[in-house]
Amino acid sequence: MLLNKLGDVYLSIGENEKAKESFEKALTYYLNEVSRVKQGQNSKRMLATLLCNLGEYSRPLLEFTRAKDYFEQALAIWEEIGDRQEKERALNVLSELNSLVSDSKKAAQDEKQAIPIYQTGGSESGAGLLTGKIDDMCPSTGEQVEVNEGFEEAVSNIFDNVMKVFEVLFLEQRENFERLLSEANTHGKEVIARFLYRLGTASLSSFEYSKAKDYLERAREVLRETGNRKNELQVLIALGNLYKDNEEYERAKIHYEEAMVTAEDVGETYDKGVACGKLGVLCNIRGEYVKAKELHMKALEISVKLGDKRGEITDHLNFAKVHINLSESNQARECYRKALEISKEIGSQEAEASTFFDLGVFSLSRSDYENAELNLKKALELYRKIGDTETEGSTICQLGYLYFLVGGYHEAIKCYER
Numbered sequence: 407m408l409l410n411k412l413g414d415v416y417l418s419i420g421e422n423e424k425a426k427e428s429f430e431k432a433l434t435y436y437l438n439e440v441s442r443v444k445q446g447q448n449s450k451r452m453l454a455t456l457l458c459n460l461g462e463y464s465r466p467l468l469e470f471t472r473a474k475d476y477f478e479q480a481l482a483i484w485e486e487i488g489d490r491q492e493k494e495r496a497l498n499v500l501s502e503l504n505s506l507v508s509d510s511k512k513a514a515q516d517e518k519q520a521i522p523i524y525q526t527g528g529s530e531s532g533a534g535l536l537t538g539k540i541d542d543m544c545p546s547t548g549e550q551v552e553v554n555e556g557f558e559e560a561v562s563n564i565f566d567n568v569m570k571v572f573e574v575l576f577l578e579q580r581e582n583f584e585r586l587l588s589e590a591n592t593h594g595k596e597v598i599a600r601f602l603y604r605l606g607t608a609s610l611s612s613f614e615y616s617k618a619k620d621y622l623e624r625a626r627e628v629l630r631e632t633g634n635r636k637n638e639l640q641v642l643i644a645l646g647n648l649y650k651d652n653e654e655y656e657r658a659k660i661h662y663e664e665a666m667v668t669a670e671d672v673g674e675t676y677d678k679g680v681a682c683g684k685l686g687v688l689c690n691i692r693g694e695y696v697k698a699k700e701l702h703m704k705a706l707e708i709s710v711k712l713g714d715k716r717g718e719i720t721d722h723l724n725f726a727k728v729h730i731n732l733s734e735s736n737q738a739r740e741c742y743r744k745a746l747e748i749s750k751e752i753g754s755q756e757a758e759a760s761t762f763f764d765l766g767v768f769s770l771s772r773s774d775y776e777n778a779e780l781n782l783k784k785a786l787e788l789y790r791k792i793g794d795t796e797t798e799g800s801t802i803c804q805l806g807y808l809y810f811l812v813g814g815y816h817e818a819i820k821c822y823e824r
Contacts, residue, residue, distance in 0.1 A: 452753050454483035458496065461503075474503040488713050491676075572601045576621070592632050599628040599637065607644055610651070618648055639668045639677050643684065650688055658688055679708030679717060683724060690728050698728045719745045719757045723764055730768060738768060759788035763801055770804065775812050782808065 439456050461476035477500050484493040575583035587598055606621030622645050629638040642665035649658035662685040669678035686701030702725045709717030726741035742765045749758035766781035782805050789798040806821030 450483050450487055451489070454480040454487075454489075454492065455753070457483070458492075458499075461499065470503055474500065477503065489715075490712055491714055491716065572598070573605055576602070576605070576624070577617075587628065595628050595632050596634055596637065599625045599632070599634075599641075602628070603637070603641055603644065606641075610644065610648055613651075615648060615652055619645075622648065635668055635672050636674060639665055639672065639674060642668060643677070643681060646681075646684055646688075650684075650691075655688060655692055659685065662688060675708055676712060676714065676717075679705045679712070679714070682708065683717075683721060686728075687724055690724070690731060693731075695728055695732050699725070702728065715748050715752045716754065716757060719748050719754070719761070722748070723761065726764065726768070730771070735772065742768070755788050755792050756794070759785045759792065759794070759797070762788065763797070763804075766801075767804060770808055770811075775808060778808055779805070 437460065457476045457480035461473040461480070464470070464473035464476065477496050481493060481496040481500065484496055572583075575586065587595060590598060602621045602625035606618045606625060609615075609618035609621060622641055626638060626641045626645070629635075629641060642661050646658045646661035646665060649655070649661060662681050665681040666678055666685065669675070669681055682701045683705035686698045686705060689695070689698035689701060702721055706718065706721040706725070708714075709721055722741045722745040726738040726745075729735070729738035729741060742761055745761040746758060746765075749755075749761055762781045762785035766778050766785060769775075769778035769781060782801055786798060786801045786805070789795075789801060802821050802824050806818045809815070809818040809821060
């Protein structure tokens with residue numbers, strides 16, 4: 407992960423040879439991991455995850471055919487073990503890769519099969535809504551792209567470039583933006599709405615709420631005009647997130663409820679579960695604990711029905727927070743136990759770390775300092791393994807608070823300084 411990030415930095419400053427070296431080292435590492443897994447030391451899920459990583463690290467090297475091969479191998483495993491979410495992610499990536507290697511027929515097949523999965527609330531929130539394909543971009547801009555020897559390099563940059571164009575038009579040249587929108591056909595308008603959605607979620611992740619609201623509200627207007635309720639559903643959830651973060655809870659509730667109804671109408675079961683979970687979290691914040699329980703139960707039922715193990719983990723962790731607010735400590739512990747069990751079952755260190763962190767904070771709130779320290783240290787170890795520096799910092803802060811409470815002031819100072 408660090409090698410990949412280092413490669414991104416070198417690319418940003420134009421040191422392409424050093425970037426290539428970093429990416430190739432990352433690729434070699436994962437190739438070794440795949441060889442080890444194939445020898446039977448880990449599960450099929452781990453093998454598929456490593457194959458996806460290999461595919462991701464092949465793309466910056468412009469080795470699209472090799473990336474395609476890795477994702478196809480991973481797809482076969484996701485289908486075999488029945489992981490719907492990862493299968494759909496692989497299909498979306500393969501659709502893009504097939505476009506890059508000029509297999510447009512296969513790209514269309516993959517796109518038709520794939521149902522976008524969105525990680526609302528995370529840094530990649532709504533990534534599935536945008537594929538960034540060249541054929542999506544051209545109709546809205548009127549540009550013609552010549553296919554030549556530099557095609558792959560052009561495609562690798564075009565998505566970010568078009569995003570910047572739309573941002574300038576929307577923020578600084580609104581008249582030109584509205585004219586472009588009025589002249590676009592239905593397909594073009596939907597592509598523009600997708601860019602607005604992506605700009606909105608990016609602004610939301612950067613806590614630029616005013617910009618995010620502007621982008622998302624306009625995206626919703628355009629999608630309503632074109633009648634694309636499936637994509638409007640994603641915008642509704644994002645708007646709910648925005649208003650929740652701003653503590654405008656009533657407006658957040660309205661958007662989450664509308665998202666639930668829309669998901670039901672268009673047959674998007676996964677997104678209905680997401681909206682249920684989001685609304686459940688909101689109800690818990692507002693002290694509506696009975697309603698929160700009902701919503702989390704619905705979300706959990708959907709996750710189980712779809713085989714969405716990561717969704718199950720999230721639902722159990724959300725349930726635990728409701729039980730804590732109702733002083734139902736034993737039920738909360740059972741939720742954490744189930745979340746840990748599933749995390750280990752699917753080999754997700756990220757989910758396991760998150761569960762240990764929540765369990766540590768829970769133990770701390772109950773003055774169970776021994777278990778709080780044990781669980782927080784387990785979370786810290788896992789966050790370091792997966793390279794999640796931000797949450798590693800939060801975990802160290804919690805440990806500092808724990809040491810402060812038990813009189814370990816020097817240890818607390820060390821934690822806060824770190």
